[in-house]
Amino acid sequence: MATKVSIGIDIGGTNSEFGIVNEAGKVLARGMINTPTKDNIKQFIEDLAKGIRQLMSQINDAEYAGIGIGAPNGNYYAGTIEHAPNLPFKGVVPFVELLKGQFPEMKKIVLTNDANAAALGEMIYGGAKGMKNFIMIAIGTGLGSGFVVNGELAYGSDGFAGELGHITVTAEGRECGCGQFGHLETYCSATGMVRTAFELLSHHNAKDSLLANKTFNQLTSKDIYDAAKQEDEIALTVFEITGDILGQALADAIHITSPQAIFLFGGPVAAGELLFKPIRESMESHLMPVFKNKVKLLPSQLRLGEAAILGASALVAK
């Protein structure tokens, strides 16, 4: 009997990964190519197709449900990637249409933004199985989110819903990659944590901090985590501030969609209670009574290295 599988593709700023996933959420084969640094979409699609065909040749007797794609600024309805600041492709790329040219035999080719894909991955393969209302928060270079409402992913009127990273947390605050100011992801993301560390270093003139010997371009959220484990004051304060702001934003989101749980995903989530504790405290302190002590704050159950592929494949596996 044929094995039922689907293909997941995750388009990232540096690399693009892809894999073949079975119904149980096991990645049977996976591959990767570099995302080009120049706007040569035709070549990229051909390279991607070649890589995927190679994987397909490794799986015998497979029945394909289709291809799911997670991409920054992915438009679910149009199947396009639109003005993605971290990708080299300019304007509106008809990604699904281009991929259909390479895989005419596939029944379904569907695209959405990466955090929406991760939310579907959590719902189908992860910790949100059976949940009708939950929120997925993906903390990386930026902060992405996917909102599941009444058992369905919220795509909104234009396919772009779920941009919690761009709600305003400080009017006239930090400059955001999108051009506006004070947005959540300028504080609560790997990048935001580095910005907070540098703000704190300058504010406290903290020459003895473990973080004082790296350049702005060198410092990572992992460095901050390592310093926090060694009780570095600046690093610990970065986690406090990040958690405090994220907790307030999550409370906002709870007031709007009243989820059963919020899942956190991404590199900085590895810090565990160092991050979860201040988030939880701040979140609860901003909630109106009817929502208090009700919403679970959980780490994603998807493995970090596989989540993007699983999530993308979940788009067609459902």
Add this chain to the structure above:
Amino acid sequence: MATKVSIGIDIGGTNSEFGIVNEAGKVLARGMINTPTKDNIKQFIEDLAKGIRQLMSQINDAEYAGIGIGAPNGNYYAGTIEHAPNLPFKGVVPFVELLKGQFPEMKKIVLTNDANAAALGEMIYGGAKGMKNFIMIAIGTGLGSGFVVNGELAYGSDGFAGELGHITVTAEGRECGCGQFGHLETYCSATGMVRTAFELLSHHNAKDSLLANKTFNQLTSKDIYDAAKQEDEIALTVFEITGDILGQALADAIHITSPQAIFLFGGPVAAGELLFKPIRESMESHLMPVFKNKVKLLPSQLRLGEAAILGASALVAK
């Protein structure tokens, strides 16, 4: 042939209104009783039932789809009114169950919070016909909201979704009726506008303002509107500030659910461009590019006096 109708009930802090509505959204008959000031739910249910029976006797040959109820802190799933600060009933009131005792013949008796009901009213009888994703904002004593996502009202995991009035707009800001601080409705509501007026009067020591001769308990948002029409500086600034904060909150909501339109409803909305202009400017200024100049900001198409009944009836008319 029997006329298909449904019954709508709006439970308010002062009065409770009810009406019989036909499929076209016409209120065929309506009535009102005082909401009691003491916690006597049994008597209230009996009085309400009596009033409704009286209306029913006026309509010949009607076929009833059921009874819909809009109430503050209404829980859609449980059919209960829970800890409503502006109602005399303590704790959790099994409102739907009590009403079923009075109307055993009704196929459906459904309850939700008043702003959710208004959203359904807008979708079925008003300006949101055919829209799959929109937000209803009801500005009154507080600020209520209803979110329609993928064509369905978002009730959330517990029946309480849609509390945009309680997102945090200023950390450590004004005290909110719910016990927390800095929530949207402490600024952007009829009450919030009065609070802003008094803050401005005190800040500017504005003895010559038209608003300087009313007590805190006397002043209404209508007074502020009247003063603004006469170019009173304080009153005009109240509208600027209210619009500025509400616009930022609406941008937050857009980033999350990406609606096609946002409908504003309630007394202060009568101020028209005086309120809409600062909201629109602030909203657009906080949006990431992909959402800019896309989301319609519209006045509700429901008549102010009928909206609550229409909305409630829409709960069962759908």
